[in-house]
Amino acid sequence: MRSKQARIRQIEPDTKYGSTKVAKLIHYAMKDGKRSVAEKQVYAAIEQAAEATKKKPLEVFEAVIENVTPQMEVRSRRVGGAAYQVPMPVRPRRGFSLALRWLVQEARKRSNKQYHSFSEKLAAEMLDVLQDQGGAIQRKLTSHRMAEANKAFAHFRW
Numbered sequence: 102m103r104s105k106q107a108r109i110r111q112i113e114p115d116t117k118y119g120s121t122k123v124a125k126l127i128h129y130a131m132k133d134g135k136r137s138v139a140e141k142q143v144y145a146a147i148e149q150a151a152e153a154t155k156k157k158p159l160e161v162f163e164a165v166i167e168n169v170t171p172q173m174e175v176r177s178r179r180v181g182g183a184a185y186q187v188p189m190p191v192r193p194r195r196g197f198s199l200a201l202r203w204l205v206q207e208a209r210k211r212s213n214k215q216y217h218s219f220s221e222k223l224a225a226e227m228l229d230v231l232q233d234q235g236g237a238i239q240r241k242l243t244s245h246r247m248a249e250a251n252k253a254f255a256h257f258r259w
Contacts, residue, residue, distance in 0.1 A: 146220040168241075176189050
């Protein structure tokens with residue numbers, strides 16, 4: 102266990118929308134420290150998703166994050182030599198981090214045959230999320246299903 106709690110770093114808002122949430126997505130999408138490449142890809146993906154839904158880009162992004170963010174998850178808890186999967190509510194910061202991570206991972210998993218760039222994959226994943234489909238939504242549902250299945254161990258919550 103930590104002796105002190107980790108300090109939460111303040112991140113700079115992104116240049117185009119002035120949003121720290123979009124900046125976080127850029128950080129998650131970045132590979133090998135190539136931030137300008139990640140920025141272009143994320144902005145292009147948000148623009149494509151906004152164009153397809155005919156809404157403002159930030160509104161689309163917020164809706165996507167809201168749809169992917171899990172409410173419950175299971176955490177391992179050892180009681181008397183046995184490890185139980187205890188359902189716990191997800192804190193907002195962790196829920197946001199999970200949502201971004203799942204969104205980027207599932208976009209990266211998409212087939213290269215159909216899409217030409219990461220921005221197209223990310224836009225497609227965002228559009229799927231808005232229709233309650235896609236890999237990121239499946240991850241959220243799996244998390245909720247596991248929490249539901251292990252409800253019997255909820256009294257071990259700490």
